[in-house]
Amino acid sequence: MVENREGIKRLDFPPAYPPTTSSRYEPSTAIQQFSTGRSHVLGLADDGSVWYWRRYTAMRIQLSDMDISERNVTRVVAERTGWDRSSLYVNGTGIVYWPPLTYARYANLDQADVTVDCLQVEPVIIPGTGYRRNRSDRALETLSLRIGVVTDHIVLEGYIIFTTDHNKIFSYRTTYPTEDFPQPEPVELTTFYSDSPSSFRIRDLQGSFRCFALFTTSGSVLMASRPLLDTFHLPPGARSPLPHPNAIVGLQGQSIISIAFGDHHFHALHATGTITSYGTEPEGCGALGLGCKNAAKLRGVRSDRLKEGEGRTVWFDPMMHTWLQDMSIKGHLREAAERTRMMGDGHDGACNAFADYFEHEGRKWEDGLVAEGELGAYFVLKVSAAGWHSAALVLVDEQKAEMARQRHLVVPPAKSSPRPNNDVVPPYPYGLASLCMFLVHLVRWFLGLTDRDAIAAENTKQGRRRREGVHARGRDDGSSHGGADDDDDDDDVLDENQAQRVPAWTQDPFPRLRMADGEAMPGEIAITERWTSRSW
Numbered sequence: 292m293v294e295n296r297e298g299i300k301r302l303d304f305p306p307a308y309p310p311t312t313s314s315r316y317e318p319s320t321a322i323q324q325f326s327t328g329r330s331h332v333l334g335l336a337d338d339g340s341v342w343y344w345r346r347y348t349a350m351r352i353q354l355s356d357m358d359i360s361e362r363n364v365t366r367v368v369a370e371r372t373g374w375d376r377s378s379l380y381v382n383g384t385g386i387v388y389w390p391p392l393t394y395a396r397y398a399n400l401d402q403a404d405v406t407v408d409c410l411q412v413e414p415v416i417i418p419g420t421g422y423r424r425n426r427s428d429r430a431l432e433t434l435s436l437r438i439g440v441v442t443d444h445i446v447l448e449g450y451i452i453f454t455t456d457h458n459k460i461f462s463y464r465t466t467y468p469t470e471d472f473p474q475p476e477p478v479e480l481t482t483f484y485s486d487s488p489s490s491f492r493i494r495d496l497q498g499s500f501r502c503f504a505l506f507t508t509s510g511s512v513l514m515a516s517r518p519l520l521d522t523f524h525l526p527p528g529a530r531s532p533l534p535h536p537n538a539i540v541g542l543q544g545q546s547i548i549s550i551a552f553g554d555h556h557f558h559a560l561h562a563t564g565t566i567t568s569y570g571t572e573p574e575g576c577g578a579l580g581l582g583c584k585n586a587a588k589l590r591g592v593r594s595d596r597l598k599e600g601e602g603r604t605v606w607f608d609p610m611m612h613t614w615l616q617d618m619s620i621k622g623h624l625r626e627a628a629e630r631t632r633m634m635g636d637g638h639d640g641a642c643n644a645f646a647d648y649f650e651h652e653g654r655k656w657e658d659g660l661v662a663e664g665e666l667g668a669y670f671v672l673k674v675s676a677a678g679w680h681s682a683a684l685v686l687v688d689e690q691k692a693e694m695a696r697q698r699h700l701v702v703p704p705a706k707s708s709p710r711p712n713n714d715v716v717p718p719y720p721y722g723l724a725s726l727c728m729f730l731v732h733l734v735r736w737f738l739g740l741t742d743r744d745a746i747a748a749e750n751t752k753q754g755r756r757r758r759e760g761v762h763a764r765g766r767d768d769g770s771s772h773g774g775a776d777d778d779d780d781d782d783d784v785l786d787e788n789q790a791q792r793v794p795a796w797t798q799d800p801f802p803r804l805r806m807a808d809g810e811a812m813p814g815e816i817a818i819t820e821r822w823t824s825r826s827w
Contacts, residue, residue, distance in 0.1 A: 302332065303348045305408035326368050326377075333377050335367045341379060343410055350410040354379075354387065357414060368446045376465065378446050385420030386444050386453060388465060389413060417451065417463050418476055424456075434476060443496045445503060450520050452503055453477075458484070458493050460505060462520050478523050482535045483513055499552045499677070505536070510544040512559075513537070541567065541602045553578055553676035558683075559602065564670035566683060567602035571595055576679045580605040582612050586619045591646030593637055603646065606653055607669040607685055610696050614796055615649065627801035629813040640806035648804055648819070657695050668692035700792040 304310055304320050311321040318338035325334040332344040333352075341352040341364055352359070359381055366380040378388040389412040422435035438461065444453035451463045461477040483505060484491035495506040501517040513536035522534050546562035556570030556578050568579040575584035575595050581603055582590060590603050597603060606612060622631035633641040661667050668691035673684040802819040805811050811818055 302334075302344050304342070305348060305350075307408060308349075324367060328377070331377070333367045335364055339364050341367060343377070349408075351408055352379075353409050353411045354381075354389075354414045355411060357381070357384065357387070366444070368444060376446060378444065378451060379414075380441065380444060381421075383421055383423065384416060385422075386417040386441060386451060386463075387414040388417075388446065388451060389415065390465075415465075415474075417453075418474065420453065420477070438477065442493070445496055445498050447498055447503060447520075448501050448517070450517075452496065452498065452520075454493050454496050454505075458491050460493070460496070462523060464520075464524050480515075480519075480523060480536075482533050483515075485535075495549075497550055497552075500554055502552045502557065504550045506547065510546065511538060512542040512547050512550070514539065514550075539569070539600050539602070541600070549674065551674045551676040551681070553681065554678050556676065556681070558605070558674045558676055558681060560671055560674045564666060564672075564686075566605040566671050566674050568605055568681075569597060569600075569602050571597075573679055578676070578679050578681050579603070580681055580683075582606075582615050586612070586615045588634060588642075589615055589619055589622075589645050589649050591642060591650075593642055598643075598646075601646070603650055604653060605683070606656075607687075608656070608692060608695065610699065610794075611653060611656060614699075614794065617794070617796060618649075618801060621801040624801065626815055627803075630801065630803060633812065640808060640810065641804075641812060644804040644806045644812070645802075648802060656699075657691070660691060660694055660698070668695055699795045701795045703791070703793050703797070 308320050309315065309317050311317045319336050319340050321337040322334040322342070323337055325332060327333075330345065334342040334344070334349070336342065339359065341359060342349040343352050344350075359379065363382045363384075364379050365382060368378045368380075376388060376391055378386060380386055419434035419438045420441050422438065422440055424440055439455035439457035439459065442454050442456055444451055446465075449465055451465055452460065453463075454460050460480045460483050462480055463477045464475075490509070492508040493505060494508045497504050497506070503515060505513045505515075507513070515534075515536045519534045519536065522530060542559055545559075548560045548562055551558045551560070553570075555573055556568065558580075559567045559569070561567070566580070568581060570579070572578040572592070572595055575587075577583070577587075579587070579592065579597065581587045581592060584592075591597050591601055606615075621627060622634075630641065634645060657667055666686070666688065668688050670686040670688075671683050672686055675682050800816050803812050803814040803816050805818055
């Protein structure tokens, strides 16, 4: 299935190739693996056929002067962020790829007769990638022997990256060969393991667009991008010094399962079922998954980007985002205005303190509800990213999620004493638009109403609604109107069981924190208690 502006469509095969169904198995159309680009899909069938979809009907790939039948192909890769570059690994031949098809050829494909089911392409073979180990060639000093057996490869913009059984990583520029540049040898990215070559063991290789990550068996995650590859492919005299991959501290030894790369951001999936976001979300598009543009500032997003190397956990519970939005709104009240201004001006100490505070508080959301070894309310199974978009497949335990939400709801006090500078926001039920309540609060302040007046008015309205609800239920049940004693009994029941619960943070002020250098943020409220270490 593929989705576009016309909706979700099934990927079809030519009429001569019946599709595999639940009651019929066809080796030529039973797809065992597939890979997607921005404008095409590549699939590998059980019989070794390679299928190409640009629209909805497949065309079978044929490589000029090369036989890829009889299950010779073991892996297909479509460039996820290019337009139409694709690659195969062919046993005994190595990594092959073909350049993007021209626009004229696209037009011919669209207008082709449905009986034409093959697409012939001119492949390029990466030198030295077809080696298969045997005893007779141990003494040979060939390029293939130096490279080793290819274990995995990915296609990026302009480059193919591959790993081998020698625990080495290589790159090859896919603009070769041309008339001006003959076909070169792959380039070894030696700085990935220059510090500890003997203990370096590759576990996985992932990447797309201009970035990739190398996972090791020791738990390290080494990342690199287009500039590193460009430098390694310069003439030997211009390569010094060779750049090293980026080892982000927050990803090392954290049991990272996978990394999903977008154009300007990426997500790391942890074995605990959580996601941390890194990078930039252009124009505040929300690709980082940290909330709306204003609230995301409290998570450390400045000028649409997170601080380099800083990852923030993605929240999936709607109530957590309501809490963040409410705190953002409270930051505009008079007592907190100076702290919000510091954050808006990009003050490093203030921005880092708020980001760390809300990250820490968010991680405590389910404290006491999940035993050791149990899954939390939200467990991420898969994360994906492309362009300015992100998506995740999440396993949700509704019971645990509701238990966590109930922990953060409380019965409001019958009487509330005013806080300094009229900085108390009246209680309101979870689910109402926080912005509307903030505007109402500003109007009350402009008219000179105190917070005590606002709270009293709100409690009066809530009491009236409760009494009307009890009388209405009494009439529906067929009960008669009682006297004063009945009303008193109803009020007792309301007081004990029917009091409206509100978020626990309703009466909390916008936090006033102590920054990393020990300086306290401006304000008149007490310093908010914080943790003593950043061990998370």
